Amino acid sequence: RILRKHLYNVPEDTSATDQFVGGTSLYWHLKITAALAVSMYYYVKHIYDFKWQCEDVERIEIHERPYMLVAGDVSGIQRFVYRVPHRRALRLLRARSFFLELLSETMITKILEKSGYPRVNLLYSGGGTFLLLLANTDKEKLAINQAVKEVNDYLWQHFRDDLFLAVAYHEVSGKELIDAAGEAISSVRETANSVKQERWRERLGELFRAKPVPQEECPACGAKCSPHDMTGSEDERLCRLCARLSDLGHKL
DSSP: OHHHHHHTTSBSOTTOOSSOOOOSBHHHHHHHHHHHHHHHHHHHHHHSTTOOOTTHHHHHHHHSOOEEEEEEEEETHHHHHHOOOSTTHHHHHHHHHHHHHHHHHHHHHHHHHHHTOOGGGEEEEETTEEEEEEEOSHHHHHHHHHHHHHHHHHHHHHHTTSOEEEEEEEEEOHHHHHHOHHHHHHHHHHHHHHHHHTTTGGGHHHHTSOOOOOSEEOTTTOOEEOGGGEESOTTSOEEHHHHHHHHHHHHO
16 A cells, blocks of 8 residues: 555656656556566465576476466446435445445455465456456465355355356466467456356256245345345335345445
8 A cells, every 4th residue: 555655656667758658657567576476486386396496487487377367257236236226226326336345355355365365466456357466376276266156155145146256267478478468368358258158057956946936025126035034114125135235325
């Protein structure tokens, strides 16, 4: 936070001239350099067990793929945020937007903690999407898959098929990051989008399983609930989640 505050508008190249003005801030230069260093550290730790020399780094970056771009995308955001009734609309919109922001940060934190990485390896976060730079090892991939499963189990339990976290990763070399970083990022995001198109594939049986006919429908989100899952006065009954979000929106 301190570096971002003081170095975000400081150019990376302080020797800029009228013909060339550096387009990257010193903050982003330091952040990305640190992310690369952490990723390389974990790569040589797990792949080479630290049996390497400094001069091996250039060979590894060119001839191997030590890095992995991880893209995440939360599906169902628009429907979740804007599916509100006329009554309490502003309050619920405010609460749901805030809730999704916290949810995204929680997802990112869980993946980083499971993988054992600091927050410096988070390259981008916003609008329900994020991009991470990690080491390309089986350990990291296993940790990511476990974290994503835990997140999606939580989303299914509380929101059924409304929200879903799609995550994909793309292996890259150091040379690719220098010469074609934009193409690598586009590729991993396209893969994440493909995962979104197949969301809840493993739960299709539960989606189409016959359910008891519910007695009430939440006017805020449209969820079908049994009477004991509804709360509020007779003319303003909401499901428990929407009632909590409404209270949150009032406090915000």
